[in-house]
Amino acid sequence: MPPSDSASDGFAVLEETARTWRPDDVRTTDPLDPAPAAALSAVLDLPAPAAADGEPLPPLWHWLYFLSWPRRSALGADGHPRDSGFLPPLPQRRRMFAGGRLEVAAPLTAGRPAQQHSRVSRVVPKRGRSGNLLFVTVRSEYRQSGRLCLTEEQDLVYRSGGAPPVPPAAALDTESRPSAGTSPWQQEWRTDPALLFRFSALTANAHRIHYDTPYTTGVEGYPGLVVHGPLLVLAMLELVRREQPDRPVRTLSYRLNKPAFCEERLLACGGPEPGGGPDDTVRLRIASHREDAHAGADVGFA
Known part of the structure; x- marks a missing residue:
């Protein structure tokens, strides 16, 4: 057509x-x-x-x-x-x-x-x-x-x-847990309005989808407050700092695929690729019960 x-x-x-x-x-x-x-x-x-x-x-x-x-x-x-x-x-x-x-x-x-x-x-x-x-x-x-x-x-x-970027949706499921899978690194993670508000203030981000629920649902069409993309990326990088604190990060590539919403149960997970050597890239993602990868990242080391 x-x-x-x-x-x-x-x-x-x-x-x-x-x-x-x-x-x-x-x-x-x-x-x-x-x-x-x-x-x-x-x-x-x-x-x-x-x-x-x-x-x-x-x-x-x-x-x-x-x-x-x-x-x-x-x-x-x-x-x-x-x-x-x-x-x-x-x-x-x-x-x-x-x-x-x-x-x-x-x-x-x-x-x-x-x-x-x-x-x-x-x-x-x-x-x-x-x-x-x-x-x-x-x-x-x-x-x-x-x-x-x-x-x-x-x-x-x-x-x-x-x-709006997404159609209106039913009420959020904030209780279902994401599948843990076989990732060697895992960290369960949950957001709340105070976290999103404080992160907005620290990064000078006044976009209302992160703190104004009536605007987010009524104007933008999301089912709830949207978790900042940068916050998802930082959550993935915290896995690296926790699991391999002595390895300097030299390269990072990240992708933001689907929005995650406030108070959903999230899982930051990933790790070295199976069978890879010590210098191989670490692959990370943020999962929920409804999405396998809201965000993904590849991290390379010195």
Whole structure:
């Protein structure tokens, strides 16, 4: 069946955006105060702060830093800024975090100033099964004392207008447990509204799907508060820190497949591939009773 005129017009908007939208690079400096790392350690209920002054930050904990706090009047109805930075100029824009990659030359050290240089490196329109999408890749480099420490890419997906990203669903099942399977590393995990609210505050994430239940269910069409994609990734990485604390992470690739919802029973699991050697990639995932992998990650070591 040929696409409708409205669908064709919508894809043309995405193609034009991909062709002409060239946001400026962003350069930011942050002192990397250890306080946010200590706060996240408390939010994740860790036994001790993950990084004190002068200690390396765990992988991806730089997400607590280099934050932007736009004025309240600059926010849209969904909590995201209406027009700024790396948000493409699309009507009725909806944003989804799809995944990313990280290369670690050296971990960032808490308590020492660091510099971030970010830019949009790729913009690609695609026709998806559920509608037209714009894929945006943001590439960031992080330096301390002039040395390149981290190189990160984040893949973001934008939908222009249309229906909510998921259809309305029945009440959540918050009691069924995920299947443990045969994964050698396992950690049961459950979220609650306070955890999501505190993580939103620590990461300057005002997207209402993480803390505003009436908006999330009535406007976005989700059956409950949505667990942050970055929080799912950090939960997987906590398995690595628990099971192999002395192995420095050098590469990370992660994917966010299906949303997980607040108070569902979740399982962070994975481990080395069967029969692999000590230097092989560790494969991780977040499972629930209804999804085998809400998120997945591959971790490589030095």
